[in-house]
Amino acid sequence: DTGVSQDPRHKITKRGQNVTFRCDPISEHNRLYWYRQTLGQGPEFLTYFQNEAQLEKSRLLSDRFSAERPKGSFSTLEIQRTEQGDSAMYLCASSDTGTGLIYEQYFGPGTRLTVT
């Protein structure tokens, strides 16, 4: 396992369409995070999972966004009825866990979404 992978790398869609992105974390990592990055900004947190449980969601995650991690391995992020403001790079990250320990997050290459 060489790292976090994301698919697709690029997605162009028309406004109003639904899109789904996939993230495969580092295999032994229990935690999985989704972030969104727009041009000239740092990544902004969207949501994270520990195993299959979605533990936190940002206010940025409107009701058009949904994320799943059904078996505690890969995760999907779906955006329904896309809007031009959804155009961004969507980053996935994973990390290990341990009581009292602070682990760094490892990021995938991202999925660049363009809504026309």
Place this chain on the structure above:
Amino acid sequence: AQSVAQPEDQVNVAEGNPLTVKCTYSVSGNPYLFWYVQYPNRGLQFLLKYITGDNLVKGSYGFEAEFNKSQTSFHLKKPSALVSDSALYFCAVRDMNYGGSQGNLIFGKGTKLSVKP
């Protein structure tokens, strides 16, 4: 509110010279701080982190960072810059508002480092 600031949009350095990329933070409680680097069309790569202990943290690719609690800063440094260090650098702090021991990160806006030959 918790936040991270990177006051410089761009830092220009000549190859072989020392470099510093600045970061200041605002959190409640003890900060957990990170530096990441982003190359074009690639994801963020972890460089180093400060959790506790020695204020000087050493990381990947010869980078180090100095934690200064009184100045609430965590500046990234390298004694001798390489052209290949040219990239976008992000400082981040773990969000203390969320529960659990592995919260999400709050990132700065990034600093573009340009190293000229």
